[in-house]
Amino acid sequence: MEMVPSIPHVSAVQPKIDGFFCPVCKKESRQFKPFPPKASRQRPNVQCPHCLSLERHRLLRPYFVHRTNLLSMPIKKMLHFAPEPSxxxxxxxxxxxxxxxxxxxxxxxxxxxTLCMDMTAIQFPDNYFDVIYCSHILEHIDDDIKAMSELLRVLKPTGWAVLQVPILRKVTYEDPSIKTDEGRLKAFGQRDHVRIYGLDYIERLRSAGFEVRIDYYGQEISPEQAEYTRIDKNEGIYFCTIP
Ligand SMILES: [Zn+2]
Known part of the structure; x- marks a missing residue:
C-alpha cells in the first residue's frame, strides 16, 4: 500500500471527493475560485476563497516548512517582494x-x-538579507537581469532566495519594442508583462551570479493529495544561493 503523503497540514486530513483543502490557511472549501477572474486563459478551481492562495502558494507553504529553515531557527532577515497577504x-x-x-x-x-521599492535599485546594503522570496514579479520588469543582480547583492553569502516566475515556453520570448498595453497583452498574455519566460529562465539567474537548483517538491505529493489541495505537481521551485 502506498505511504500517506508527507505534505504537512494535509496528511492528517483525509481527502474528500466533494471538497478541497488549502495548506496555506488550513481551511476546507467545497470549491476553489477560478483565476484570473477575467481572462481567456482562466484556470478553473484554483484560488482559495478564504486566503486567495493559488497553486504555487499551496506548494510553497509546505516547501518552506519542510525543505528550508524559513519557519524555524535561526532568526532570519527576510525580504518579500510584492507581498501576497496570506x-x-x-x-x-x-x-x-x-x-x-x-x-x-x-x-x-x-x-x-510595505516599502515602495524598485527591484532594480534595492535600498538596502550589500549582504543584508538571509532570505528573499519573490514570486511572479520578474516577468513585469524590463531589466530582469539587473533586478536579479540586485537581489544577489543584498543577499548574504550564506542566504537563499526562492525566485518564481511563470514558465510557459521552451525559450524566453521578449520584445522591448512592444510598449503598449494592448501590444503586451497580445504578445505576452498580460498588459503588464514584458516577456514570457521559458525553460532558459535558470540560465538568466545563473548569468546574474546565482547558483540555482530546481526543486520539484510537488512530485513527492500523491496525485490524490495534489488534487485535494489543487497543487501543480510539476511546478519547479527555483532555489537560489550564492556560489
Ligand atoms: Zn487558503
Missing part, C-alpha cells in the same frame, strides 16, 4: 523572521508597512 501574515507573525516587504507601487491589500 504569506505576509505568516512571515510577519513568525518569531523566526525579521520581516521586510516591498513593492514598486504598494497596493491596498498589502501590509501597511
Amino acid at each position: 504569506f505576509a501574515k505568516i512571515f510577519s507573525k513568525s518569531r523566526f523572521i525579521d520581516y521586510t516587504c516591498a513593492d514598486l507601487v504598494p497596493k491596498k491589500y498589502m501590509p501597511k508597512e
Whole structure:
C-alpha cells in the first residue's frame, strides 16, 4: 500500500471527493475560485476563497516548512517582494523572521508597512538579507537581469532566495519594442508583462551570479493529495544561493 503523503497540514486530513483543502490557511472549501477572474486563459478551481492562495502558494507553504529553515531557527532577515497577504501574515507573525516587504507601487491589500521599492535599485546594503522570496514579479520588469543582480547583492553569502516566475515556453520570448498595453497583452498574455519566460529562465539567474537548483517538491505529493489541495505537481521551485 502506498505511504500517506508527507505534505504537512494535509496528511492528517483525509481527502474528500466533494471538497478541497488549502495548506496555506488550513481551511476546507467545497470549491476553489477560478483565476484570473477575467481572462481567456482562466484556470478553473484554483484560488482559495478564504486566503486567495493559488497553486504555487499551496506548494510553497509546505516547501518552506519542510525543505528550508524559513519557519524555524535561526532568526532570519527576510525580504518579500510584492507581498501576497496570506504569506505576509505568516512571515510577519513568525518569531523566526525579521520581516521586510516591498513593492514598486504598494497596493491596498498589502501590509501597511510595505516599502515602495524598485527591484532594480534595492535600498538596502550589500549582504543584508538571509532570505528573499519573490514570486511572479520578474516577468513585469524590463531589466530582469539587473533586478536579479540586485537581489544577489543584498543577499548574504550564506542566504537563499526562492525566485518564481511563470514558465510557459521552451525559450524566453521578449520584445522591448512592444510598449503598449494592448501590444503586451497580445504578445505576452498580460498588459503588464514584458516577456514570457521559458525553460532558459535558470540560465538568466545563473548569468546574474546565482547558483540555482530546481526543486520539484510537488512530485513527492500523491496525485490524490495534489488534487485535494489543487497543487501543480510539476511546478519547479527555483532555489537560489550564492556560489
Ligand atoms: Zn487558503
